[in-house]
Amino acid sequence: MGIINQVREKQPLVLNLANTVTQQRVADVISYVGGSPLMTTASNELAELMQIASALVINIGTLNDELLPLYIEAGKLANQLNKPVILDPVAVTLPYRGEIVTALLKEIKVNIIRGNAAEIAWFANQTVAGKGIDALDNQINEAIVLDAAQKTGAIIVQSGPTDLIADGQQVIKITAHSDLFKINVGTGDMLSALIGTFSAVSADYFAAAVEATELFANSGVKAAQIVEQKPANFINALLDCLYEAN
Ligand SMILES: Nc1ncnc2c1ncn2[C@@H]1O[C@H](COP(=O)(O)OP(=O)(O)O)[C@@H](O)[C@H]1O
Ligand SMILES: Cc1ncsc1CCOP(=O)(O)O
Ligand SMILES: [Mg+2]
Numbered sequence: 584m585g586i587i588n589q590v591r592e593k594q595p596l597v598l599n600l601a602n603t604v605t606q607q608r609v610a611d612v613i614s615y616v617g618g619s620p621l622m623t624t625a626s627n628e629l630a631e632l633m634q635i636a637s638a639l640v641i642n643i644g645t646l647n648d649e650l651l652p653l654y655i656e657a658g659k660l661a662n663q664l665n666k667p668v669i670l671d672p673v674a675v676t677l678p679y680r681g682e683i684v685t686a687l688l689k690e691i692k693v694n695i696i697r698g699n700a701a702e703i704a705w706f707a708n709q710t711v712a713g714k715g716i717d718a719l720d721n722q723i724n725e726a727i728v729l730d731a732a733q734k735t736g737a738i739i740v741q742s743g744p745t746d747l748i749a750d751g752q753q754v755i756k757i758t759a760h761s762d763l764f765k766i767n768v769g770t771g772d773m774l775s776a777l778i779g780t781f782s783a784v785s786a787d788y789f790a791a792a793v794e795a796t797e798l799f800a801n802s803g804v805k806a807a808q809i810v811e812q813k814p815a816n817f818i819n820a821l822l823d824c825l826y827e828a829n
Pocket of ligand 1: 717742745762770771772
């Protein structure tokens with residue numbers, strides 16, 4: 584049985600420490616594939632929520648000083664309960680964000696990191712051009728992705744026109760894509776949440792990352808055909824394709 588079917592059967596709760604820009608899109612992706620999204624910013628309820636959650640997605644998109652302790656607390660709870668932690672390191676190349684992620688990785692085990700080429704290069708102490716939330720250079724450098732996986736001990740998903748998924752030994756490439764992904768802010772966050780949802784029901788986090796990334800790419804190709812290159816309609820069509828996936 585594919586992981587998508589397990590998601591539909593188990594309807595896992597996916598807990599999100601989300602950014603405030605794209606959280607509706609993130610919640611929609613989780614729900615459309617059969618999961619149950621929940622967003623929180625309350626430290627007081629983290630212990631209760633991690634008990635019922637099957638995965639934790641930390642997205643640092645709209646960071647502030649109060650959030651690092653929340654990330655650490657949630658991450659430690661997830662680690663203790665053996666539930667997967669997915670990190671979306673939005674714009675980690677910027678100094679403040681880099682400091683926060685460095686501090687976070689000292690405190691918690693992150694199982695999967697999903698970012699664009701500029702963000703992933705940061706984990707390998709390399710520089711790939713980027714500006715804020717965007718990568719400017721979509722280079723396919725397998726060595727960087729493998730190094731990022733080895734340095735962090737996490738599975739790495741580098742998104743772009745070609746997605747790369749690495750676990751420190753192997754790299755898988757996914758080439759199916761639509762350029763309508765790029766103009767839509769939040770598609771990276773949606774992919775991170777989809778990976779979180781798949782890892783919530785699969786003990787094999789590498790397989791979860793690969794299947795989720797493949798599904799997202801293939802759904803984007805179908806959606807682009809349906810909307811005839813209209814970018815605003817693309818997100819709705821993408822969600823419809825994710826809803827219909829099996
Ligand atoms: N130039 C591109 N052409 C086609 N697909 C892309 C392109 N850039 C990114 N994607 C796809 O868009 C989604 C978001 O990835 P990306 O833009 O790299 O993340 P982020 O939004 O975090 O910067 C992924 O599914 C990725 O594969
Ligand atoms: C615009 C913006 N600002 C802070 S978070 C965010 C959304 C980032 O989304 P993505 O990384 O998926 O493009
Ligand atoms: Mg991003």
